[in-house]
Amino acid sequence: MNETMQAILERRSIRHYTEEPVSEDALSQIIEAGLWAPTARNAQEVKITVVRDPAWRAGFREAFEKWDGRANFKNYDFGCPVFLFLYGDRDFPYTEMDSGIVVENMALAAQSLGLGTVIIGCIRGFLRSEAGKPWREQLGMTEQDLFTVGLCIGHAAKPTKKQERKEGRVRYL
Numbered sequence: 001m002n003e004t005m006q007a008i009l010e011r012r013s014i015r016h017y018t019e020e021p022v023s024e025d026a027l028s029q030i031i032e033a034g035l036w037a038p039t040a041r042n043a044q045e046v047k048i049t050v051v052r053d054p055a056w057r058a059g060f061r062e063a064f065e066k067w068d069g070r071a072n073f074k075n076y077d078f079g080c081p082v083f084l085f086l087y088g089d090r091d092f093p094y095t096e097m098d099s100g101i102v103v104e105n106m107a108l109a110a111q112s113l114g115l116g117t118v119i120i121g122c123i124r125g126f127l128r129s130e131a132g133k134p135w136r137e138q139l140g141m142t143e144q145d146l147f148t149v150g151l152c153i154g155h156a157a158k159p160t161k162k163q164e165r166k167e168g169r170v171r172y173l
């Protein structure tokens, strides 16, 4: 199996992280992988805000959990050392699809560098709501930007059990 296949097949969503920071070198390679993802019409509309700041993240978590209201909700970022927020033009028809491709490129790059990730969608409702407005502004998002997806990055503290893939999802005509 080549290294690309290995990264694809061995990547799991990591929900337990050590406190070890992610190096600037690894982070810049991961971001580079995101920026080189293909985009519809070569629009390159997906933008990324990188947040390490634990105090900011704690404030965001509190606001999100208050808005979400679910009791015992597991926090959105699992204490990972770096969190990426992805967003893009709300009127571009491929913003969400392009974000998905960008985020997976970054997840696979992280995997190839020995880092763990989990893609995060659960904060989407909050970041699109009125309550999310001050947080969007702090992230550098404009009114034209639509939050799409987040990504936790860090060193895995605990492996994740393999989720088997459903059968019968492919047809050959």
Ligand SMILES: Cc1cc2nc3c(=O)[nH]c(=O)nc-3n(C[C@H](O)[C@H](O)[C@H](O)COP(=O)(O)O)c2cc1C
Pocket: 011, 012, 013, 014, 015, 118, 119, 120, 121, 122, 123, 149, 160, 161, 163
């Ligand atoms: C668009 C998207 C949103 C996701 N949102 C969350 C999330 O909010 N919280 C979470 O723990 N996992 C989230 N996940 C991770 C999935 O639960 C995970 O990919 C799936 O269970 C398969 O496990 P694996 O990634 O380990 O193969 C998300 C994945 C995708 C692709």
